[in-house]
Amino acid sequence: xxxxxxxxxxxxxxxxxxxxxxxxxxxxxxxTNICPHCRSVVACHDIGFDLHTDEVLGVVGESGSGKSxxxxxxxxxxxxxxxxxxxxxxxxxxxxxxxxxxxxxxxxLGSYRQRMIRNRxxxxxxQNPHLGLKMHISSGGxxxxxxxxxxxxHVGEIRRQAGELLERTEVPRARMDEPPKHFSGGMQxxxxxxxxxxxxxxxxxxxxxxxxxxxxxQARVLDLIRxxxxxxxxxxxxxxxxxxxxxxxxxxxxxMKCGRIVEAxxxxxxxxxxxxxxxxxxxxxxL
Amino acid sequence: MRLQxxxxxxxxxxxxxVDYNFAFLxxxxxxxxxxxxxxxxxxxxxQVPFGSRELPIARGWGTGGLQLTLSLIGSSDVLKVIxxxxxxxxxxxNIRKFIESVTGVALTTNTLxxxxxxxxxxIPEEPLNEKQILVFxxxxxxxxxxxxxxxxxxxxxxxxxxxxxxxxxxxxDIVRFREITIGARYPVMVNRRYVMxxxxxxxxxxxxxxxxxxxxxxxxxxxxxIYAIPPFTxxxxxxxxxxxxxxxxxxGRCCARCGARNTFLDEVPDDDTGGRTFMCSDTAHCEKxxxxxxxxx
Numbered sequence: 001x002x003x004x005x006x007x008x009x010x011x012x013x014x015x016x017x018x019x020x021x022x023x024x025x026x027x028x029x030x031x032t033n034i035c036p037h038c039r040s041v042v043a044c045h046d047i048g049f050d051l052h053t054d055e056v057l058g059v060v061g062e063s064g065s066g067k068s069x070x071x072x073x074x075x076x077x078x079x080x081x082x083x084x085x086x087x088x089x090x091x092x093x094x095x096x097x098x099x100x101x102x103x104x105x106x107x108x109l110g111s112y113r114q115r116m117i118r119n120r121x122x123x124x125x126x127q128n129p130h131l132g133l134k135m136h137i138s139s140g141g142x143x144x145x146x147x148x149x150x151x152x153x154h155v156g157e158i159r160r161q162a163g164e165l166l167e168r169t170e171v172p173r174a175r176m177d178e179p180p181k182h183f184s185g186g187m188q189x190x191x192x193x194x195x196x197x198x199x200x201x202x203x204x205x206x207x208x209x210x211x212x213x214x215x216x217x218q219a220r221v222l223d224l225i226r227x228x229x230x231x232x233x234x235x236x237x238x239x240x241x242x243x244x245x246x247x248x249x250x251x252x253x254x255x256m257k258c259g260r261i262v263e264a265x266x267x268x269x270x271x272x273x274x275x276x277x278x279x280x281x282x283x284x285x286x287l
Numbered sequence: 288m289r290l291q292x293x294x295x296x297x298x299x300x301x302x303x304x305v306d307y308n309f310a311f312l313x314x315x316x317x318x319x320x321x322x323x324x325x326x327x328x329x330x331x332x333x334q335v336p337f338g339s340r341e342l343p344i345a346r347g348w349g350t351g352g353l354q355l356t357l358s359l360i361g362s363s364d365v366l367k368v369i370x371x372x373x374x375x376x377x378x379x380x381n382i383r384k385f386i387e388s389v390t391g392v393a394l395t396t397n398t399l400x401x402x403x404x405x406x407x408x409x410i411p412e413e414p415l416n417e418k419q420i421l422v423f424x425x426x427x428x429x430x431x432x433x434x435x436x437x438x439x440x441x442x443x444x445x446x447x448x449x450x451x452x453x454x455x456x457x458x459x460d461i462v463r464f465r466e467i468t469i470g471a472r473y474p475v476m477v478n479r480r481y482v483m484x485x486x487x488x489x490x491x492x493x494x495x496x497x498x499x500x501x502x503x504x505x506x507x508x509x510x511x512x513i514y515a516i517p518p519f520t521x522x523x524x525x526x527x528x529x530x531x532x533x534x535x536x537x538x539g540r541c542c543a544r545c546g547a548r549n550t551f552l553d554e555v556p557d558d559d560t561g562g563r564t565f566m567c568s569d570t571a572h573c574e575k576x577x578x579x580x581x582x583x584x
Contacts, residue, residue: 112447137459144458149451154528155461177462 003088004050005202005235006074011047011083013069016040018081026258028278033066033259043069044259047083051203054233058250058267060240060282066259067239071205073107074237075124076114080107087117119149123196123234127208129188132195133180139166139191140176146198165194169224186217190224197228204236210245222248243286247271255279310357311389316340320358320513324504327515332477333445334428339511349382349407350508352424356386356405359420359504365393367401372409372551372568379407396571408471410492412550412569413581415501417518423486425507428514430474430484450482453525461530473532476523477516485522491534491551496522542567545576 014022019038026033026042033042044066051057059067073080089102099117101109106117123146126132133142143162144152152158163173169190171183180188189209196204206225210218222245229236229249238249246253246267253270255263255278263276274280308314316338323337342350360366366386370379374396382405387394395401398411405422415421431441434452444450453474460467471487475496485496486505496503496516503516516522524532541548543555543564550572552565567573575581 111443115447115449137455138462141455141459141462145451145455148454148458149449155458156529158458 002052003090005053005088006051007086007088008051008074009048009084009086011070011073011085012045012081013043013066013073013078014040014045014081015043027260028257028262028276031258033064042259044073044256047261049254049261049264051235051237053202053235054229055252056229056236056238056250058238058240058246058253059256060243060246060253061256062241062282065256067241067256068207069259070256071124071207071237071239074203075122075205076106076111076118083107119146120199121202122205123199123201123203124205125189125192125196125207125209127211129180129185129192132192133188135181136179138177139171139180139183139194142180142191143195143198146195150199161198162194165198166191168228169194169197170220186213186221189213189217189221193221193224193228197232197234200232201234204234206236206238206240208240208242209238210240210242218245225249243271243282255282307389309362309390310360310386311342312340312354312357316354317358320354323513324355324358324515327504327513328502328517330481331517331520332481332483332514334512334514336511337513339508342508343385344381346509347426349378349405349424351506351510351513352405352407352422352508353382353386353506354508355422355504355506355513356403357389359422360386360390360392360403362390362392364402365395365400367395367398367404367571368406369404369409369411369569369571370407372411372553373570375570397575398569398571408487408489409551409568410488410495412567412572414495415499417500419501421501421503423488423503423505425484425486425505425512426509427472428484428505428507428510428512430472430482445481448480453482457525457527461527467526467530467532474525476521476525478520479523482525483514483516483522489535489551490524490532493522493524493532494534498522537565540565542573545573547573547576 017038018040019035021037022035022040022042023045026035035042047070059070061067072078074085084105085107087101087104087106089098099120101117140159140162143165144158147158147161163176166176167173171187171190180191210221238246240246250267253267254261257278263270263279270279271283274283320337323335327335340354342353344350368379368383370376373379383394398413402418403420407424429441431444431453434456435441457467471489472484473490473493474482475485475493477483485493498519500518502518505514526532537552540552542550542552543566545567547567551568553568555564555566557564572581
């Protein structure tokens with residue numbers, strides 16, 4: 001079998017002091033992710049999956065099931081309590097778009113190196129554009145920030161790249177020097193996508209990207225993601241509570257509840273023939 | 288007792304004040320500042336926190352530079368103090384008088400004679416040598432303060448060399464004004480690692496930080512930080528490949544007193560005629576050229 005790009009194993013995040021019984025007494029069987037003994041919140045526990053190059057992997061679940069936590073851990077925004085995230089670059093050298101950390105557990109690195117890896121191979125789109133964009137700085141500047149972090153030092157080239165990205169994400173190039181606070185929600189989301197794609201990432205993380213947009217704008221953003229994925233072949237992790245989004249974008253899906261993965265498999269299989277009671281409930285509640 | 292009376296009443300026959308330690312600070316304080324200075328020299332551009340002492344002048348008036356000077360000075364040193372290039376402005380005169388009264392060292396205005404120079408916002412025009420130390424007075428030691436108000440956050444940014452917000456600031460400046468509009472306090476990269484505030488020196492002086500022979504020390508008394516550029520260290524202003532750093536241009540101007548065309552000039556408005564004249568900011572160098580001691584342009 002082909003080697004994955006990312007291999008995630010035993011990933012856990014506990015907010016609070018934590019105790020030896022945290023893992024056993026939380027989860028879908030217990031129906032909670034708050035430990036009854038030490039009151040710690042087990043945001044996610046024992047998460048394991050593979051992410052392959054050029055695949056789109058979905059993560060679904062209700063609010064508080066730990067989906068976004070997994071994403072934040074992969075993006076090094078939070079420090080994991082336990083677990084490992086192995087990166088496999090198939091021998092790509094740092095000059096060929098690699099990071100030089102082939103076969104390394106990324107969570108064991110220091111924050112300096114993690115930042116470098118994030119700048120070089122990751123892009124993230126948050127549900128709320130306020131988290132991903134600086135609202136008072138021009139849209140072009142927002143994209144430039146990523147490029148500057150990746151070491152670009154030529155204003156003309158930065159502007160050309162930013163303009164191209166904005167065009168690909170259907171933001172008029174003429175509005176490049178306007179701050180995103182002047183834009184509509186859908187347009188802000190597209191600027192965020194352009195920013196995430198600016199360093200040609202190997203891994204794209206999408207966190208509830210269509211939540212809060214109206215349906216016609218949702219459809220266009222999803223179309224955009226599908227088109228970009230076809231063109232750029234980037235490994236994508238889609239976190240959503242919307243089964244429609246997951247059905248449209250992904251081949252494989254993980255279902256999470258109370259910080260655990262309760263079901264994993266092909267997306268259409270999960271939607272047509274859900275096994276876990278929670279997945280069945282979720283699918284039957286679809287509009 | 289007022290300070291002036293106290294200074295007058297002191298006996299300077301033994302090279303200092305009777306009631307005070309040599310160079311005002313107690314030996315423990317001097318040792319601490321020297322230790323922090325050594326650390327600063329060892330990590331070029333890194334801001335080292337230190338215990339800023341109370342002095343007879345208020346914080347924000349050069350106490351950082353003054354404490355560095357007082358901790359370094361010995362009785363054989365020759366001291367020069369300048370304020371924006373001038374030996375005669377109030378800040379320079381007061382600091383010079385104070386140091387003289389507590390140490391009794393020799394004073395000079397000649398850059399080449401001085402072993403220790405304390406400066407506010409200028410580097411002397413004449414090149415410094417390996418035996419000289421230049422002490423800067425720094426109002427705001429944190430170069431990232433433009434872009435990030437939180438100290439905790441700026442320390443993290445320095446630790447991780449995360450300078451993209453600073454670069455973004457320069458990029459936005461170019462987008463808005465077609466050039467980088469920072470005048471004094473131009474941020475520099477020291478030894479390819481730390482972004483550093485060179486204190487509010489004009490851009491004119493920035494290239495002279497690079498691979499210099501003298502030791503540059505920076506003291507911020509109010510903000511309690513010491514940092515340094517050791518001799519022969521790479522110091523590069525932040526610039527883009529297509530928008531290079533450039534110094535102030537005095538194209539077509541020269542000093543009204545000495546005629547120099549290759550010095551940093553101050554613009555002096557003339558109230559009577561409404562016109563403007565330009566004069567050397569480094570007054571000692573200007574004076575030398577007028578008397579024929581220094582070479583003509």
